[in-house]
Amino acid sequence: MPVYELTVNGRSETVDVLDDTPLLWVLRDALDLTGTKFGCGAGLCGACTVHLDGEAVRSCQVRIPEAAGRSVTTIEGLAGENGGHPAQRAWIREDVPQCGYCQAGQVMQAAALVDGGSASSREEIHEGMEGNVCRCGTYLRIRRAVRRSAEEEG
Amino acid sequence: MSPDLDRRRFLEVSATAAGGLLLSVSLPGCGLPDDPEEPEPLEGMPSSGPATGLNAYLEIDPEGVVTVTVPRPEIGQGVRTALAMVVAEELDVEWESVRVEQADLDPDVYGPQYAGGSDSVPDEWEPLRLAGAAARAVLVAAAARRWSVPAGECRAARGVVDHRASDRSLPYGELAGAASGLDPPEDPPLRSPEEFRLVGTPHRNLDVREIVAGRMTYGLDVRVPGMLRAAISRAPVYGGRLRGFDDRDARRVEGVVDVVPVDAHRLPDFPPNNPKPADGVAVLAESTWAAFRGRDALEVEWDHGSGVEETTAEQIEEWSRRARGRGELLVREDGEVEAALADAANVVEAEYRVPFLAHAPMEPMNAVADVRENECEIWAPTQNPGYARDVAGIVTGLPAEAIRVHVVRSGGGFGRRFYADYVAEAVHLSARAGRPVQVVWSREDDVQYSFHRPAACHFLRGGLDENGNVVAWSQHLVNAGRSAYLGRGDAPEEQGQIRGYYYPAGFVPNLRYEYTMAESVVPRGQWRAVQASAAYFVQQAFIDELAGAAGADPLAFQLRLLGEDRPVGSRGWDSGRLRRVFETAAERAGWGEPLPPGRGRGIAATYANSSFVAHVVEVTVSDEGEASVDRVVSAVDCGRVVNPAGARAQVEGCVVYGLSAALYGEITVEGGRVVQSNFHDYRPLRIGEMPEVEVHFLEGADAPQGMGEPPLPPLAPALTAAIHDASGVRVRRLPIGDRFGT
Numbered sequence: 001m002p003v004y005e006l007t008v009n010g011r012s013e014t015v016d017v018l019d020d021t022p023l024l025w026v027l028r029d030a031l032d033l034t035g036t037k038f039g040c041g042a043g044l045c046g047a048c049t050v051h052l053d054g055e056a057v058r059s060c061q062v063r064i065p066e067a068a069g070r071s072v073t074t075i076e077g078l079a080g081e082n083g084g085h086p087a088q089r090a091w092i093r094e095d096v097p098q099c100g101y102c103q104a105g106q107v108m109q110a111a112a113l114v115d116g117g118s119a120s121s122r123e124e125i126h127e128g129m130e131g132n133v134c135r136c137g138t139y140l141r142i143r144r145a146v147r148r149s150a151e152e153e154g
Numbered sequence: 155m156s157p158d159l160d161r162r163r164f165l166e167v168s169a170t171a172a173g174g175l176l177l178s179v180s181l182p183g184c185g186l187p188d189d190p191e192e193p194e195p196l197e198g199m200p201s202s203g204p205a206t207g208l209n210a211y212l213e214i215d216p217e218g219v220v221t222v223t224v225p226r227p228e229i230g231q232g233v234r235t236a237l238a239m240v241v242a243e244e245l246d247v248e249w250e251s252v253r254v255e256q257a258d259l260d261p262d263v264y265g266p267q268y269a270g271g272s273d274s275v276p277d278e279w280e281p282l283r284l285a286g287a288a289a290r291a292v293l294v295a296a297a298a299r300r301w302s303v304p305a306g307e308c309r310a311a312r313g314v315v316d317h318r319a320s321d322r323s324l325p326y327g328e329l330a331g332a333a334s335g336l337d338p339p340e341d342p343p344l345r346s347p348e349e350f351r352l353v354g355t356p357h358r359n360l361d362v363r364e365i366v367a368g369r370m371t372y373g374l375d376v377r378v379p380g381m382l383r384a385a386i387s388r389a390p391v392y393g394g395r396l397r398g399f400d401d402r403d404a405r406r407v408e409g410v411v412d413v414v415p416v417d418a419h420r421l422p423d424f425p426p427n428n429p430k431p432a433d434g435v436a437v438l439a440e441s442t443w444a445a446f447r448g449r450d451a452l453e454v455e456w457d458h459g460s461g462v463e464e465t466t467a468e469q470i471e472e473w474s475r476r477a478r479g480r481g482e483l484l485v486r487e488d489g490e491v492e493a494a495l496a497d498a499a500n501v502v503e504a505e506y507r508v509p510f511l512a513h514a515p516m517e518p519m520n521a522v523a524d525v526r527e528n529e530c531e532i533w534a535p536t537q538n539p540g541y542a543r544d545v546a547g548i549v550t551g552l553p554a555e556a557i558r559v560h561v562v563r564s565g566g567g568f569g570r571r572f573y574a575d576y577v578a579e580a581v582h583l584s585a586r587a588g589r590p591v592q593v594v595w596s597r598e599d600d601v602q603y604s605f606h607r608p609a610a611c612h613f614l615r616g617g618l619d620e621n622g623n624v625v626a627w628s629q630h631l632v633n634a635g636r637s638a639y640l641g642r643g644d645a646p647e648e649q650g651q652i653r654g655y656y657y658p659a660g661f662v663p664n665l666r667y668e669y670t671m672a673e674s675v676v677p678r679g680q681w682r683a684v685q686a687s688a689a690y691f692v693q694q695a696f697i698d699e700l701a702g703a704a705g706a707d708p709l710a711f712q713l714r715l716l717g718e719d720r721p722v723g724s725r726g727w728d729s730g731r732l733r734r735v736f737e738t739a740a741e742r743a744g745w746g747e748p749l750p751p752g753r754g755r756g757i758a759a760t761y762a763n764s765s766f767v768a769h770v771v772e773v774t775v776s777d778e779g780e781a782s783v784d785r786v787v788s789a790v791d792c793g794r795v796v797n798p799a800g801a802r803a804q805v806e807g808c809v810v811y812g813l814s815a816a817l818y819g820e821i822t823v824e825g826g827r828v829v830q831s832n833f834h835d836y837r838p839l840r841i842g843e844m845p846e847v848e849v850h851f852l853e854g855a856d857a858p859q860g861m862g863e864p865p866l867p868p869l870a871p872a873l874t875a876a877i878h879d880a881s882g883v884r885v886r887r888l889p890i891g892d893r894f895g896t
Contacts, residue, residue, distance in 0.1 A: 038374060097366070100563075134810070135811065
C-alpha cells in the first residue's frame, strides 16, 4: 500500500493505506483518532468534519492523496493550550450534547465559522451549520453556542 | 418491580475493582446556571486512589470522589446524569464529587437494564434512592462507631458526617473503608422531597466535557487488540436468501482477510421480540475501508423470494380499500356506532396514512464481539444488553454466564438499538474468524435494515350532534404491525396501532375500533413512542377535524370532549392531568390571540409512557404551500422532574425527531427493495428549520414518569392542526413534504 505523510494536530504522521481511503478512516483506523465520527459516508451529515489547512471539510469526502502533505486538525487537537477553543467552551456552557455523536463535527464546523468571522447573525449561523445533522435535537443549543463562541472570539 | 427486589438489588455489594475495559468515566460540571466568565477546564478530576464499594451502585475513594455505576444504557436521553443525581441526592454529596461509570450487563445485581419505554428513570428512581440512602446510613454508622457515640446523634450532609455535641466531623472518603464492613439497614431513611438539593434543579450533562473534547467512547470507537472489521452485503430484497457469491475481486483488495457467508436464516430460532439479522456475505478486513471496498467488490447471487412482490405505493392503496370496509378484528365496541352515525347532525369521514420510518440514529449500527473457546465478550452500543447476551448464547451455544456484555455509549437509539441483530452478526463472525470482530454498518445499511415504524392506513367516521358533541367514533386501522414481524405472540387486538384503551374510548358513547392485520416483508419494530407515534397523530388530528366541523375552537372542543377530571382505567390515564397540560400550553402560547395572515396555531395533547404532553405549534405557510414551523410551546407533566435541563432536552429532541418525521420521514419499498438510502432522501430536520421551543413542566406526581418519548406523539397533530389554521388545508398523510396539499 502507498505511504502518505501528513500533519495531524501538529504532529507529522506517516500512514500506509489504500490510495482511495477517505481521510476519515485514516484518522480513525490508522491513527486511532476516534473523535472524528462516521455518520453517512457521503458528505451529508457533517459528523466527520475536520479542518484541512484551517478550512472545515468533510473528512469522508477527502481521499488521502488530497490530504497528503497538508495540515489536519481534529477535535482532539482543537483545544490547544487555553482550556479549549471558544466553541468547545460555549458547547459546555450551553449544555449542547444529548447522545453527543455528531458534536465533534458540529464543534469543528462552528470553530471554523467563528475563526473565519462568519457567525455573527442567525442567518450566517444557519447557513454555516446547515450541513451538520443532529438527530437528537440539539439545534437550539447549537445556535446559542455558536453565537456565544462568536461573541467570545469577537 | 417489587420492593423486595429493589432492596435485594441495593444490598448486593459488588466488587467494583476495575475489571474489563473502563469505557467511559465522566465528571459533572456544576449545575446550571453558573458564572459564564468562569473558565471551564476541559480536563476532569482524577481519582485519588483505590475506592471502596458500598453497594453495587456506588463507591467512594479516599478523597471523597463518588463513582456511581449507572445500570441503564446511555443513548442520549441523559440517563447517566439523571441517575447519578438521584444517588448523589440520597447519599448527600456535592455534585462536583460525583463521577459515573457504566454498568456491564449483570441482571442478577441490577435487574432489567434496557433503555426503552421511557422507563429508565421511573424504574430506577426507588432502587437508586435506596442505594444512596443505604450508603449514607452505613457511613453514619461507621462514624458513630469511630467516635463511640449513638448513630442518632450523627448527621451526614454534603459528603461529611459530623457529631455536633463533640464538634467532630469526618469526610465520607475517610469513612468508606470502615462503612463497607457494616450491614446496611433494611429500610434506610429517604430524604424528603422538600430537602432535595439536586433533584429538581437543572444539571448539565455530565459527559459534556468528554464529548466536546472528542474523548467519549462510542461503539465505533471500541478497539480490541487483534480486531478485524467486517462489512456485510445484506439481501437487497427483504426476506431474500443467499444463493452464492464470488469473492475473488473482494479478496484482491489489500487488507481483506476473509469473506464468509452470514446465513442468518439457518441459525437456531431467536426468542420473540429479538429478531434475526438478514442474510448476507461478510468481508473481514484489517481496516474499515478495506472491508467496505471488499464488500463493494463482491458478486452475490440472491434468492429474492416473494418480497419482490411488495411495493409500498400499491400496498397502501390496498390497505385504503380494506379500511373502508369492516375490520377483521373488533378491538372495542361501545354503544351503537352505526345508529349514532345515522342519527348524527354532522358526520365527518377521513382517511389517514402514516409511513414506515427508519430510526437513523447518527451512529450507524456496530458491535465488537470476541468469541473465545469457552467465553464470549461483547462491546455494544445497545439499548438492550440482555438481548445482546441472548443472541450471543444462541449463536455460540455458550451459557449466559460465559458471555460478558459491556454497554458502550450509543450515538442515538430511538428504539433501533433495542434489537440485537447487529450484535448477533458480530458474534457469528468472531466465532468464524477466531478473532475479535467489529461489525460496521454504513448509513445505507442502517436506512435499509432498520426495524421500521409500521406504516398504516386508518379510516375514520365521526358523528356530531346538533350541539357539536362527539356522539360517534368509528376507526378502522389496516396495517402490518410490528408484533407479527417480531414474533411477539401478542393477542391479535394488541398487534396494531390501536388498542382498546386508547383515547377517546370511554369519552364517546358510541365508539368502535377495528383492526385488520395486513402483511408486509418490511422489518418492523419499535420507533420512538412506538404505537403512539402513529395512532395518536390520527386520533388528535381527527379530533381537530371534528372541532372544525363543529365550528368550535379546537382547544375548547378538546376540553369539552375530556369533560370532568377523572382517572380512566388502570394505566395511569387521568383526564385531569391531560386537561392541565392542554390549558398550560394554550395559555403560555397565547392561544386565542390573533395571528397575522399566513400564520396558524394548532394544539394537541397525548398520554404516553405514563406522561402527559401538550404542544402548541405555530407555523407560517407560504402561498406555495410551504410550511415553516416558528415556535413550539410545550406543557409536560411527567411527574417529578429529576433533571430539568435534561428533561427540557428531551422535549427539544422529540420536537426535532417529530418534525423530521412529520415533514420528511418516509421509507418506501419498490419490488421489496428500500428506495431511500441516506440523509439526502431520508431527510432529517436541519438547523435553519428549527423552531423556538418553550417548555413548561407540571409535576402531577411524586415519582418521575417517562420523558424520552411522551413529547413525540402530539407534535405531528399539533403541526397539521396549525397548517389547517393557517391555510384551511387538512393534511391527512404523512410526511407533509416540502409542500403540503400538492
